Amino acid sequence: MPVTIKVNEETFTPRQQAVLTAALDLLVENGDGLTMTAVARRASCSKETLYKWFGDRDGLLTATVQWQAAKVRMPVVDRSHLNAKALRLSIEQFARDLLTVIVGEVSVTLNRTAVTHAAQEKDSLGTIVLENGPLAIRRRLKPILEAGRDARLLRFDSSEDAYRTFFGLVVRDVQIRLLLGDKSLTQSNVEANIEADVKAATDQFFALYGAKANNP
Amino acid sequence: MPVTIKVNEETFTPRQQAVLTAALDLLVENGDGLTMTAVARRASCSKETLYKWFGDRDGLLTATVQWQAAKVRMPVVDRSHLNAKALRLSIEQFARDLLTVIVGEVSVTLNRTAVTHAAQEKDSLGTIVLENGPLAIRRRLKPILEAGRDARLLRFDSSEDAYRTFFGLVVRDVQIRLLLGDKSLTQSNVEANIEADVKAATDQFFALYGAKANNP
DNA sequence: TTCGAACCGTACCGTACGGTACGGCAAGAC
DNA sequence: GTCTTGCCGTACCGTACGGTACGGTTCGAA
Numbered sequence: 294m295p296v297t298i299k300v301n302e303e304t305f306t307p308r309q310q311a312v313l314t315a316a317l318d319l320l321v322e323n324g325d326g327l328t329m330t331a332v333a334r335r336a337s338c339s340k341e342t343l344y345k346w347f348g349d350r351d352g353l354l355t356a357t358v359q360w361q362a363a364k365v366r367m368p369v370v371d372r373s374h375l376n377a378k379a380l381r382l383s384i385e386q387f388a389r390d391l392l393t394v395i396v397g398e399v400s401v402t403l404n405r406t407a408v409t410h411a412a413q414e415k416d417s418l419g420t421i422v423l424e425n426g427p428l429a430i431r432r433r434l435k436p437i438l439e440a441g442r443d444a445r446l447l448r449f450d451s452s453e454d455a456y457r458t459f460f461g462l463v464v465r466d467v468q469i470r471l472l473l474g475d476k477s478l479t480q481s482n483v484e485a486n487i488e489a490d491v492k493a494a495t496d497q498f499f500a501l502y503g504a505k506a507n508n509p
Numbered sequence: 510m511p512v513t514i515k516v517n518e519e520t521f522t523p524r525q526q527a528v529l530t531a532a533l534d535l536l537v538e539n540g541d542g543l544t545m546t547a548v549a550r551r552a553s554c555s556k557e558t559l560y561k562w563f564g565d566r567d568g569l570l571t572a573t574v575q576w577q578a579a580k581v582r583m584p585v586v587d588r589s590h591l592n593a594k595a596l597r598l599s600i601e602q603f604a605r606d607l608l609t610v611i612v613g614e615v616s617v618t619l620n621r622t623a624v625t626h627a628a629q630e631k632d633s634l635g636t637i638v639l640e641n642g643p644l645a646i647r648r649r650l651k652p653i654l655e656a657g658r659d660a661r662l663l664r665f666d667s668s669e670d671a672y673r674t675f676f677g678l679v680v681r682d683v684q685i686r687l688l689l690g691d692k693s694l695t696q697s698n699v700e701a702n703i704e705a706d707v708k709a710a711t712d713q714f715f716a717l718y719g720a721k722a723n724n725p
Numbered sequence: 726t727t728c729g730a731a732c733c734g735t736a737c738c739g740t741a742c743g744g745t746a747c748g749g750c751a752a753g754a755c
Numbered sequence: 756g757t758c759t760t761g762c763c764g765t766a767c768c769g770t771a772c773g774g775t776a777c778g779g780t781t782c783g784a785a
Contacts, residue, residue: 308762324628324629324630325625325628325629326629328741328742328743329742329743329744330741330742330743333763333764337763338762338763338764339762339763339764339765340743340744340745340764340765341744341745341746341747341762341763341764342761342762342763344743344744344745345761345762349743349744350742350743350744402628404685404689405624405625405627405628406628407689408621408624408625408688408689409541409621409624409625409628411621411688411689411690412540412541412618412621412622412625413540413541413542414540416689416690416691416692419688419689419690419691420689420690420691420692422689423686423689423691427682427685427686454709457681457682458678458681458713460681460682461676461677461678461679461680461681461682462674462677462678463677464677464682465673465674465676465677466643466673466676466677466680468685469620469643469684469685470639470643472624472627472635472688473620473623473624473627473632473635473636473638473639474627474632474635474636475632475635475636475639476632476636493670497674497717500716500717501713501716501717524732544771544772544773545772545773545774546771546772546773549733549734553733553734554732554733554734555732555733555734555735556734556735556773556774556775557732557733557734557774557775557776557777558731558732558733560773560774560775561731561732565773565774566772566773566774
C-alpha cells in the first residue's frame with residue numbers, strides 16, 4: 294500500500310501527486326492553457342487515468358488547486374509570553390507570511406485560475422483559494438489580536454475590522470497589480486521590498502490599533 | 510457623418526458602441542463566455558462586421574474593456590480652498606469613488622476578464638484596467654495629497670507610499686474576495702457598508718498621515 | 726434608375742480540445 | 756503457467772468556436 298498524504302479530507306497517492314505537480318507546473322508556466330492532453334503527456338500517464346482519478350477537467354483543476362493551496366502552512370505563533378515585543382514580532386511575521394505567499398508565482402497562478410473560474414459561475418476554486426489564503430491568515434491572526442487586546446496591548450472594537458485593516462495595510466495594491474500582470478512589478482522587485490513593507494505595515498497597524506494610539 | 514465620441518484616441522460610431530455595449534452585457538451576465546457568434550446575435554450584426562471592425566476576438570475584447578473603462582470618470586476635486594475640512598471631504602470622496610467603482614458588477618467583470626487575459630501572456634487588458642482604475646485614482650489623488658502636505662495638513666515622505674496606503678485602507682480585502690466570487694459578499698451587502706467603510710478608511714488615513722499624527 | 730458601399734444572415738471550414746475506446750504490457754495472485 | 760488488475764499510449768469522436776465566404780438587402784450618391 295502506497296504512502297498517502299492527507300490533504301483536506303482528500304488523499305492522493307504519490308503517483309497522483311506527481312500528476313498534480315505536473316498540472317501545477319503547466320498551470321504556472323503556460324498560464325491557463327491547461328489541457329488534459331498536456332497534463333497526461335507531462336505526467337507520462339494516460340488521459341483515461343486522469344478521467345478515472347479526477348472525473349473531469351474541473352475535478353483535476355480543483356484537486357490541483359486544493360492540493361497546492363493546502364500546502365501553504367503558516368507558522369504557528371507562540372501565544373504564551375505575550376509582551377509588547379512578542380506581539381509585534383508575531384504581527385510582523387504574519388505580514389511577512391502574507392506578503393510572501395501573495396507575491397509568489399504559484400499564488401499568483403492559483404489566484405488567476407480561481408478568478409477565471411469564478412467568471413464562469415463556478416466558485417469552488419475561489420472558495421478554496423480564499424479559504425487557504427486570506428482566511429487561513431485570518432483564522433490564525435484573530436486570536437493573536439484578541440490576546441493582544443486582552444493584554445491591553447491593542448485597542449479595537451471588532452477583531453474582524455482590525456484584521457481587514459491589517460490585510461489592507463500589508464497587501465495594498467500589490468496583489469491586484471500582480472494579478473493584472475503589471476510589468477512594473479517584477480518578482481524580484483517586489484521580493485526585495487518585502488522586509489521594508491512588512492515593517493511599514495506593522496508600524497502603521499500599531500499606530501492605528503496600538504494601546505497608545507490616540508484613536509478612540 | 511455619424512456622431513462619434515472620442516475615447517482614449519479611439520473613436521467608435523454609435524453602431525459600434527451598440528456592439529460594444531452588447532459585448533459588455535454578455536460579459537457581465539455570461540461570465541467570460543464571450544463568443545463572437547453570441548455578440549453578433551445580441552447586437553444584430555454579422556460576424557463579418559465584427560472582424561472588419563475589431564480585427565479578431567482579442568480586438569473586440571480590448572475595445573470593449575477600453576471603451577468601458579474609459580467611461581469611469583472621477584469627479585474633479587476643487588483644489589483652491591484647501592482647508593482641513595475641504596481636504597477631508599476630498600479624501601472621503603476619493604475613497605467613495607474608489608470603493609463604488611471596485612464594488613460594481615461591471616468593474617468586477619472587467620477585472621476578471623483582464624486577470625484571465627493576463628493568465629495568457631497577454632497583459633494588454635490588465636494594463637488598460639490598471640490604467641483606468643487604480644492608476645486613474647492615483648493620478649488625481651496624488652496632487653491633492655501633495656497640496657495637503659504643502660498646506661501642512663498632511664505629513665508623509667513619499668506620496669506614492671501615502672497613496673498606496675490609502676488604497677489598502679479603502680479596498681482592504683473586498684476586491685480580491687469579489688473577484689474570487691466570495692458568496693458572503695453580496696452586492697447589496699457591500700454597497701450598504703460603503704459609507705461606513707469610507708469614513709473608517711478616511712479616519713485611519715488621517716490618523717496615519719494627518720499633521721497631528723504622532724508618526725515621524 | 727443604376728451603381729456601389731456597407732452590412733446582415735447564414736452557411737461553411739479548420740482546429741483545438743474534452744471525453745471515450747481499445748490494444749498492449751507489466752506485476753501480482755493463484 | 757494463466758487470470759486479473761491497473762495503467763500507458765494512441766487513435767478516435769463530437770462539439771464548440773474562431774475565422775471566412777457569399778448571397779441578399781438597404782441606402783445614399785450621381
